[in-house]
Every structure is written in C-alpha cells, then in structure tokens.
C-alpha cells in the first residue's frame with residue numbers, strides 16, 4: 001500500500017483542474033482547516049485555477065453544519081476565513097471527481113479505502129502528512145491527531161502541522 005508516497009496520482013483528465021480531496025471523520029475540524037489553508041496558499045501561488053480542493057468527512061453527524069468553533073477561531077486568528085465551510089460526507093463518487101484523496105489519519109484512510117470501487121481508486125489515497133517535511137520516512141502512519149475531544153491547544157498543534165504540510169504539498173503540486 002502506498003499511503004505514504006509523495007508521488008501524485010495521474011489526473012483523471014488532462015487540462016482540467018487537479019482535484020485534491022481532504023478527508024477526516026466529522027468534517028468540522030481537521031479536513032476543513034486543511035482545505036482552507038490549502039486554497040489560501042494555492043491562490044497565493046497563482047495555482048488557484050489549476051487545483052480544485054474539496055473536503056468531506058467519513059461520518060455524517062455534522063452534514064450541513066459550519067466548522068467547529070474552536071477550529072474556526074484558530075483559523076480566524078491566523079488570518080484565514082472559515083465562514084464558507086459546510087460539512088459533507090465522503091462517498092465513492094469522490095474517487096471519480098478528485099485525483100488525490102488525502103486522509104487525515106489511518107482510520108480515515110481505512111474508511112475511504114473500504115469505499116474504493118477499484119485499484120485505480122485505491123491508488124489515489126494517501127495520508128495527508130505523507131507530505132509533512134518534519135515526518136521521517138520511517139514513520140509508518142503519519143497522522144493528524146483528532147483535536148475534537150481535547151482543548152484548544154490541540155487545534156493550535158493541528159494548524160501548525162497543517163500549515164507546514166500544505167507548504168510542502170503546494171510545492172509538489174506546483175512541480176507537476
């Protein structure tokens with residue numbers, strides 16, 4: 001399994017924007033934070049038209065809701081705008097609509113892989129932190145820990161991880 005390779009899957013269609021989907025459990029903390037930071041950085045690099053970003057969760061408890069207020073607070077403090085997010089769920093249709101599927105933790109990756117219709121779909125799944133420059137190759141399961149059950153410190157830590165990882169991911173996307 002290639003969950004930690006930094007090699008990008010081939011696009012479904014050449015010429016259309018490359019689709020990156022960020023997946024967590026509830027879609028109100030980690031993946032929407034990562035999606036907003038990624039969109040922000042892509043726009044800054046002039047890549048906003050070439051890469052399309054989406055974020056779903058594998059669970060459906062929060063569908064239609066905005067971001068967790070602790071997550072939104074951290075993003076706002078750091079200069080991002082979290083207001084547009086509405087939670088949605090991951091299903092098999094995401095494999096056809098997105099080229100690269102990035103799971104926040106190993107359990108999210110397992111849930112996503114369980115819905116993959118074929119080998120091509122499976123080969124599009126990575127762990128988001130596979131792109132984290134601070135994670136060595138020896139780490140088998142580089143995860144973004146779920147901050148939902150903890151205090152605000154967890155959200156700070158998650159945002160730092162996300163910003164660092166997104167920086168490296170944008171460089172890889174820009175290279176392709």
Ligand code: 4NP
Nearest residue numbers: 024025026027028029030148
């Ligand atoms: P997320 O965090 O997966 O980072 O959005 C969670 C949010 C909600 C729940 C679990 C994790 N929940 O069980 O409702």
